[in-house]
Amino acid sequence: MSKATDELFKNVISHAKEYGFVFQSSEIYDGLSAVYDYGQNGSELKNNIKTYWWKAMVQMHENIVGIDAAIFMHPTTWKASGHVDGFSDPMIDNKDSKKRYRADQLLEDRIAKYENEGKTDKAAALQTAMDDALKAEDLSRLKELIIEQEIACPVSGTRNWTDVRQFNLMFSTQVGAIADESDTIYLRPETAQGIFVNYLNVQKSGRMKIPFGIAQIGKAFRNEVIARQFIIRMREFEQMEMQFFVRPGTQKEWFNQWKEARLKWHLALGTAPEKYRYHEHTKLAHYADAAYDIEYNFPFGFKEVEGIHSRTDFDLSQHQQYSGKKMQYFDPEVDPETGKPFGNYIPYVIETSIGLDRMFLLTLINAYEEEDLSTDEKQDSRTVLRLPPVLAPVKAAIFPLTKKDGLPEKAREIMDKLKLDFNVQYEEKDAIGKRYRRQDAIGTPFCITVDHQTLEDNTVTIRYRDTMQQERVATDQLEKIIGDMVSWKTVLK
Ligand code: ATP
Secondary structure, three states: OOHHHHHHHHHHHHHHHHOOOEEEOOHHHOOOOOOEEEOHHHHHHHHHHHHHHHHHHHHOOOOEEEEOOOOEOOOHHHHHOOHHHHOEEEEEEEOOOOOEEEHHHHHHHHHHHHHHOOOHHHHHHHHHHHHHHHHOOOHHHHHHHHHHOOOOOOOOOOOOEOOOEEEEOOOEEEOOOOOOHHHEEEEOOOOHHHHHOOHHHHHHHOOOOOOEEEEEEEEEEOOOOOOOOHHHOOOEEEEEEEEEEEOOOOHHHHHHHHHHHHHHHHHOOOOOHHHEEEEEOOOOOOOOOEEEEEEEEEOOEEEEEEEEEEEEOHHHHHHHHHHOOOOOEEEEEEOOOOOOEEEEEOOEEEEEEEEHHHHHHHHHHHHEEEEEOOOOOOOOEEEEEOOOHHHOOOOEEEEEOOOOOOHHHHHHHHHHHHOOOOOEEEOOOOOHHHHHHHHHHHOOOEEEEEOHHHHHHOEEEEEEOOOOOEEEEEHHHHHHHHHHHHOHHHOOO
């Protein structure tokens, strides 16, 4: 990270705290590593991002429905899904500092270092060696690579390493009063399995016909070995996932369609396309036959925000095997090749999986600007969040020019009408200029000032966040002006 981008990232983090977007969890007790709380403005922004996703995925598609499954699931779910045996990261400890690292990340950092130094051959050779070791699950080879590369612990500076071990990322807890092993259950590490185990329920009760999708937004938990980069890697986070069930053989087509549709969803918010890129997985998970990430260029580089995965019939087949319940679908449509119905099959699945917290950070960083407003006469600046108005936590702020002469009452009267449709705020403290700055800092698209003229002719001054232009409008136009700008129509097609 260059000094300027490092600085920018730090400023965004402190802005997020100062203006009630994100706080460290249990901060009064010095926080809990990799866990965060959303404040008064953060939770509004987060809810708006959720609504945007839900509307785009569920409401805009006749063949996609949404569910809300529990976090706790029958423990066999995680046996069937492969998480009990396979959801782990290789970790290594430094014996002097007692710090724990992910072995693959130590090597990845070294690869990045080679790349920065222009040593692309060395970077490629190490990448291949690491990929081979990971694929073969050869943990002693991973350690050998760390030793060969003379990688030292950043804290102790020594190369006194333990062996590499697998570390399961699932949190477990006990259900019931007696703690024996059969009572161990897990906090779900992904929301997807809640969809798979409900596949039959939804298909039958909703009379869903293939192709169809099931969407869900919810918490997921992973005991990440190293947490870093603020809300990019958390131990408790939220996912927005959709599983799309298709006829076997059509998965490639649907995969490409969803890959494009999902990038369009991101770009509809007005983000510059060059900030995004696709990353194709060359090393596929055991259940996948294709996988792409949608990555965003954060101040610390391109990072995955969303994954599009072609998961084959792996999950449903596994659940069929472990539960003994048939996961088949009868497809009455006639196959033009055989002239007979496609008949019974276990559907294939295309998954779109986006991290809500990463999307939140992306939105915040993309909107954040320290704008220089200096003129020849005076120095001036403002910090403004140029959020898409539809996502802004507060849509409009209403200010009486002064605290007397009936202006507060008039301002509240206007607010009481607007609050039925929009999240609005009333502010009467400080000079108008200061109030504007506070609203700019949380990304409020409109500020409305009520003055003495308002009492005479029912007009107000409306001030626009992005241009800082002001105009005089009739109060009965406010609903339309605000409504048009913050409508879901601005982003949904
Ligand atoms: P990474 O490689 O960055 O650990 P992943 O490939 O394990 O991510 P998936 O299992 O595909 O991630 O999960 C889907 C999405 O969930 C990711 O694209 C990401 O946005 C989000 N996500 C995954 N792990 C975390 C985490 N620890 N904290 C916040 N978001 C996460």
